[in-house]
Amino acid sequence: MANILVVEDEFDINRLICKNLTLTGHKCKSAYDGIEALKIINDEKPELIILDVMLPGLTGFELIEYAGNIPVIFVTARAGLEDKLKGLKLGADDYIVKPFEMQELLARVSTVLRRVKRENTVFSFDDITIDFDKRFVCRDGVEIKLTPKEYDLLETLILNRNIALTRDRLLNLVWNIDFDGDTRTVDIHIQQLRKKLGLKNRIVSLYKIGYRFEL
């Protein structure tokens, strides 16, 4: 969906971010230091940069000057408020502190992309079309009425496609409930989505884990 440059000098973390972004349909390019990243920014003009602050060669704070109007999400181990402010002042679109969960990064990537209108606002698969801007879902050209929570759940599953989401995680992401709540709520909504949109094969139940939207 988008060409994303991941600038992170920790080899394993870089690879991990790329793997997850690739799973959700993005194209990824890795850079392990500032100089390498600068070259890719100039040559390939990525649509989003995920940028570590502490980098060999050029720091993330220096590098963002060359990013122009390419959106940037800072990823750093520094949790200091000052760094956060500095990053945002320099024009970063978001800021995420290590250690983070991949779903959190994916959610932010999607938010940023949608804000700068680089992400398709209309998403289609099989016989289903979803307009994220209008919160409109149709199947075979016929509008399907979804409750707000059903819609939120569908959107979350699509944004994290090919990645398993636990019931707790879904409760947190969709219902904003941050405790081991009644996970039956999740199950009931999943059932509704499967029934209304015929997603029995797309939304896979994973034993002891949760659900995964496969595409």
Next chain:
Amino acid sequence: MKRKFFEKTYLLTLILFLVFLNVSIVALCIFTFNSNLSATEDSCIAENYAIMQAFENDAIGLGSESGVLLQISYGDFYAEKGIYLRFEEKGQETFSSIPAGVTIPAVNTVESTKADDTYYTVITRVTKDGRYTVTYAKDISYLYSEFRGMAIAFIALSVLASLSLAILLYFILLKLYAPLSKLRAVAGNIADGDFSTRADESGGDELSVLAKDFNRMADKINMQMNELKAVATQRQRMLDDLAHEMRTPLTVIHGYAEYIAGANISREEQIDASGSIMQEAMRLKSISEILLDDAFIREGKISFERIDTGELLNGVAKRYTVQLKDKNIEIYVSPDAGGAVSGDKILLELLLSNLTDNAIKACKNGGTVELGALYEDGVSIIYVRDNGIGMTDEELKHIKEPFYRADKSRSRRNGGTGLGLSLCETIAKAHGTELSFSSKKGEGTIAYVRLGKSYKTITN
């Protein structure tokens, strides 16, 4: 603040001084009066003698008939001068101008006496022919009134002297005590935790010596405080670094575990991901092992033994020979490395292995690593030299700090913990020496450590 010591000194000095002053004044008064009195009595005796002579001559010249008349004329004449006379003939008083109440003393005695608030010096003598007994009395009241005047003057003087003394003493003592109260203020500041204040050392007296000693104490305390603070800061930084250092492996481990659990991935990808997890777990394990080793060496006592340098270096080099054949890096021990050093063999092996690891990592294809030893003036220098990428001065400055990596991503991909040289430094310190480096970017690095040849045991 109560200045009890000051008050005590002040009061005691003042009382002592006043007592001495006033006793002296009183003694002086009494002495002066007595000497005045006796001088007056002496002059009275002389005067009396002269009067007696004149009376005897006149009495002989005029004959016995005119006795009483003569007595009257003498009495009247001298009464005007404040001298009173009494004549006695054959035991009978014949004339007296002496006021009533004055006691008549025995013959040939001098007496000072008082009658009706008037003081007299009285002398009784007998003429040479034994016919007349003459008593002489002189009014000496002036002496007492003079004394009274003098006493009043002295009392006034004493009061004045006492007052000015009291005031002067107060200010003099205050001045003398000023350094002491300043010192006390400084001590108070230090007690409150302000270690930057210092006492005034001027003056050259005991208090300035005390101030100097005091400042020395404050310096020492300050120094030790700073040392403690530095150690605490270092510990805290180490802890912060450690927490930071653990975040990356933990992020990786959590991320890959999540990935394996959740993503629909192939078997190869699973193996690859679990490989990353294992590698990061191993790194955490190495970090913990090195930290434990480090603590052990830091606190432990190391036993020094004689170590054959050639044997030590060859032993370390041998371990790498096979592994380095594939990488086309040559490792060798300098031929003149033979000799002996004093140290802990296992620790020195660990130190050399770490240095060799670093040297190999710095080497490109076709590089060489040399292990060697030099001897001069009872000191041995063991070194590890490579012709690898080298380091800048800035990198050299930080190289011994825990978790510092000159090239972060390369070091981590090679499985480095960033603690190797920090451990080496601890080992060197346990041997009473330190690790030194000499390096040039692009030309290579020499790491060396100086060791004594003699046998000794250092308790750390």
